[in-house]
Amino acid sequence: MKEEIHNWLTEKMRVTGMLGCGIRCPDRRTFIRSASAQFTPVALEHACRCLSDTFQVINSNRFPVQLVRWIYENYFVYGFIREDGLCLAVLTRRHEGSIQSTDLETIVAEFHSLAV
Amino acid sequence: MSSEPANLKKVLFVDDNLQFLEMIERLMGKWSEGEWQIFLAQNSGKALLILQEHSIDLAVVDVQMPVVDGIQFLALLNRKYPGVQKVTLSAYADDASRSACLSQGAELFLEKPRDPADLEIIFSTLRELARHKPTSTGFRGVLRQVSLEDVIQMECLNRNSSILEVNGGNWQGRIFIKEGSILHAEAGSRNGESALNNILSLRGGEFNLKPFVEPPRQSIDGPWEFLLMEAARVRDERGGVEVEEPPAPEAQPAAPSLPVPAPPVRASDLVPPPVNYLPPSSTNRPVRIDEMLVCTAKGEVVYDWQCSNLGDRISFLEFLSQKSLQLGEGLNLGAFDRLEMEGERQRVVAQIKSDRGVFFRATRSSVRRNSETGTPVL
Numbered sequence: 001m002k003e004e005i006h007n008w009l010t011e012k013m014r015v016t017g018m019l020g021c022g023i024r025c026p027d028r029r030t031f032i033r034s035a036s037a038q039f040t041p042v043a044l045e046h047a048c049r050c051l052s053d054t055f056q057v058i059n060s061n062r063f064p065v066q067l068v069r070w071i072y073e074n075y076f077v078y079g080f081i082r083e084d085g086l087c088l089a090v091l092t093r094r095h096e097g098s099i100q101s102t103d104l105e106t107i108v109a110e111f112h113s114l115a116v
Numbered sequence: 117m118s119s120e121p122a123n124l125k126k127v128l129f130v131d132d133n134l135q136f137l138e139m140i141e142r143l144m145g146k147w148s149e150g151e152w153q154i155f156l157a158q159n160s161g162k163a164l165l166i167l168q169e170h171s172i173d174l175a176v177v178d179v180q181m182p183v184v185d186g187i188q189f190l191a192l193l194n195r196k197y198p199g200v201q202k203v204t205l206s207a208y209a210d211d212a213s214r215s216a217c218l219s220q221g222a223e224l225f226l227e228k229p230r231d232p233a234d235l236e237i238i239f240s241t242l243r244e245l246a247r248h249k250p251t252s253t254g255f256r257g258v259l260r261q262v263s264l265e266d267v268i269q270m271e272c273l274n275r276n277s278s279i280l281e282v283n284g285g286n287w288q289g290r291i292f293i294k295e296g297s298i299l300h301a302e303a304g305s306r307n308g309e310s311a312l313n314n315i316l317s318l319r320g321g322e323f324n325l326k327p328f329v330e331p332p333r334q335s336i337d338g339p340w341e342f343l344l345m346e347a348a349r350v351r352d353e354r355g356g357v358e359v360e361e362p363p364a365p366e367a368q369p370a371a372p373s374l375p376v377p378a379p380p381v382r383a384s385d386l387v388p389p390p391v392n393y394l395p396p397s398s399t400n401r402p403v404r405i406d407e408m409l410v411c412t413a414k415g416e417v418v419y420d421w422q423c424s425n426l427g428d429r430i431s432f433l434e435f436l437s438q439k440s441l442q443l444g445e446g447l448n449l450g451a452f453d454r455l456e457m458e459g460e461r462q463r464v465v466a467q468i469k470s471d472r473g474v475f476f477r478a479t480r481s482s483v484r485r486n487s488e489t490g491t492p493v494l
Contacts, residue, residue, distance in 0.1 A: 038447075043445065050442050054436075056214065058457060060215035061428060063464050065457040066458070068457045069455070069458075072444060075447070075450065077443065
C-alpha cells in the first residue's frame with residue numbers, strides 16, 4: 001500500500017502546476033510529496049491533518065460533500081475524500097500556473113480508483 | 117511587584133480525575149523547566165474561576181467529565197475566551213466526540229495515554245502548540261455590521277421576494293422586493309426612489325426581513341444595481357449629512373441603534389465565480405439557495421435566511437477560521453478567503469474575513485460525472 005501511494009504521488013508531481021500533494025489514511029499515516037522547499041513535508045503533513053479534520057467536521061454537520069477547495073490569497077488547497085476515509089490534498093497556485101481543471105479531474109478519478 | 121518571564125505559558129488542565137491532574141502537574145511541571153505555569157481544575161466551575169483570574173494560554177480539557185462535560189465546556193470557552201488555545205484529552209477517542217471537539221474549537225484531540233511514558237509525547241505536542249500561539253484573532257476580530265445595501269443585494273441576487281422593514285427610531289420605512297427586483301419603497305410620506313434613498317441614508321436603526329406581500333403600488337422600476345448605486349451617489353452628494361427623517365405619525369419607542377452601515381459588501385466578493393473549478397455550463401451552477409448566514413466577527417447574526425441551525429453554522433465558521441490559520445501555517449499561502457465544498461448536488465461556501473463570516477448552501481440541478489468512475493467532477 002505504502003509503495004503504491006508513494007509511486008502515485010510521485011507521478012502526480014509531474015502534473016503542471018502541482019506544488020505539493022499528500023494522502024492521509026484513516027489510520028493517520030500520511031504520505032507527502034513537495035515540489036519546493038517552501039512547502040516542507042512537515043507543513044504539508046500538517047495541512048493534510050487539517051484537511052482530514054475538516055472533512056470530519058463537514059461530515060458531522062451533514063454536508064454531503066466529497067471535495068473541498070481552500071482558497072487563500074495566492075494558493076488553492078484542494079481536498080478530496082473517498083468513502084473509505086482516504087484523503088487527498090493538492091496544493092497549487094491560485095492564479096497563473098494553477099493546475100488545469102482537466103488535470104485535476106484526472107487526478108480525482110485516479111485517486112478514487114487507487115488501490116490501497 | 118512581581119514580573120513574569122516573557123515566554124511563560126499559563127496552561128490549565130481540567131479533569132475530574134485528581135490523581136491524573138497531580139501526575140500532570142508533577143511530570144509536566146518538571147519537563148517544562150519553568151516555561152509553564154500549570155493550573156489545575158477538577159470541574160468546569162473551578163476552571164472558569166481560574167480563567168477569570170489568569171490569562172490562560174492553553175486549556176487542556178478532559179472530554180468525559182460529570183455535570184458539564186468537556187464538549188460543553190469547550191463551547192463555553194470558545195464563546196467566552198476565544199483567544200485561549202484548546203486541546204481535549206479523551207480516554208475513548210471515537211469519531212463522534214473527536215468531530216464534536218474540533219467543531220467546538222479544539223486545536224487538537226488527543227487520546228489520554230494509558231502508559232505514563234506516553235505522557236511525554238503529549239507534553240511535547242502541547243508545548244509546541246503553546247509556543248506557536250497564532251497571533252491572528254481570525255473570525256473573532258474586529259466588529260462591523262453588514263449594511264442595508266448588503267441585505268438588499270443578497271435578496272436581489274437570490275431572486276427572493278421579501279419586505280425589508282427598517283425602523284429608524286421615530287419612523288419606519290419599507291422596501292418591497294419581488295423575485296430579486298425592487299418594486300416599491302415607502303418612508304413616512306415619501307414613496308419610490310426618494311423613499312429608497314432616504315432609507316439607505318439612515319445612519320442607525322434596525323431592520324427586519326418580512327414575508328412578501330404585494331405593495332399598494334409599484335413606485336420603482338429599474339435594475340437594483342443601478343438603484344443602489346444611485347442611492348450611494350445621493351448619499352455621497354449629501355456629504356454624509358444625515359437626511360431629514362420624516363416625522364412619525366405617532367411617537368414610538370426608540371429602537372436599539374446599530375453602527376453606521378459599512379461600505380457595501382459586494383456579493384461577487386463573497387462568492388466570486390470559481391476559476392477552473394466549476395464547469396462553465398449553467399446546468400451545474402447552483403439553482404436554489406437553501407440557506408445563508410452572515411454574522412459578525414463576534415458571531416452575532418446580522419443576516420439569516422432559512423438557516424436550519426444557527427449555532428452549528430456559527431460553530432462551523434469558527435472552526436473554519438481556526439483551521440484556515442492552522443492549515444496555512446508554515447506554507448505561506450497568504451490570507452485565507454473562503455472554503456468551497458462540493459457534493460453531488462450540494463454546494464456549500466463559507467467565507468471568513470476579519471470582520472465577518474458568511475455561510476451559504478445551495479442545491480444544484482444536475483451533476484457532471486466522470487464517465488469512467490462515475491464520481492462527481494469539478
